[in-house]
């Protein structure tokens with residue numbers, strides 16, 4: 458599958474790295490995503506915004522098959538033109554291409570170094586020099602290096618909440634994903650760490666496609682190229698972020714933005 462994904466890229470999807478076609482997602486009989494068809498541009502940052510219960514997280518999680526055991530999916534999710542729900546797809550490998558960062562930091566009870574080294578080794582990286590270099594690179598990218606370089610062998614459990622989330626981002630980046638999914642990933646960070654992560658995401662734009670769910674509309678406005686407004690399981694509006702924020706086409710988007718930006 459890895460080879461199929463990397464080498465047999467369908468040219469038609471080069472600029473559209475992920476495409477959903479009539480995607481419906483059901484929890485039991487309850488349909489919460491109602492036939493979404495949309496595409497995500499390669500190397501762009503796209504924000505998914507909308508009220509609570511709109512289906513943002515459900516939609517985002519389906520993009521790297523986190524709903525497999527919870528929900529039923531119909532329609533298609535194409536990654537480089539390959540349906541990620543096809544029976545032949547190796548989910549484990551898929552997740553090395555499409556990484557995910559959650560609201561809560563999920564760190565392992567091991568050292569800061571091993572939190573990243575473990576992930577790299579699990580994905581087949583054996584060379585210790587390469588592992589060391591990658592760990593340093595990813596910690597610098599996420600702004601954590603200066604805080605931890607002298608205690609990299611200490612337990613990661615001693616890190617602050619913000620630092621733990623930065624470590625999770627470093628671990629995700631170390632695997633060099635092509636797509637990074639963020640589920641309110643900076644909502645528990647302090648402003649300084651949020652700023653660092655936003656700068657990291659901006660800096661990585663040329664290499665990584667970012668799709669993020671956020672309730673932080675200022676953040677969406679600051680760092681995303683495109684914005685999608687979801688409500689009740691459908692796309693109400695999508696477009697360039699500056700257009701959606703400045704001249705929303707639908708009254709629902711307008712109401713949501715003006716109500717939430719003022720708060």
Ligand SMILES: Nc1ncnc2c1ncn2[C@@H]1O[C@H](COP(=O)(O)OP(=O)(O)OP(=O)(O)O)[C@@H](O)[C@H]1O
Pocket residue numbers: 484489507508509510511512513514515516527
């Ligand atoms: N595991 C689940 N089982 C059943 N229903 C669920 C499950 N997860 C979410 N739902 C329902 O699916 C709908 C969409 O939820 P989802 O969490 O995707 O929305 P959201 O837009 O991300 O909301 P929020 O902004 O509050 O996180 C809601 O009605 C929710 O109650």
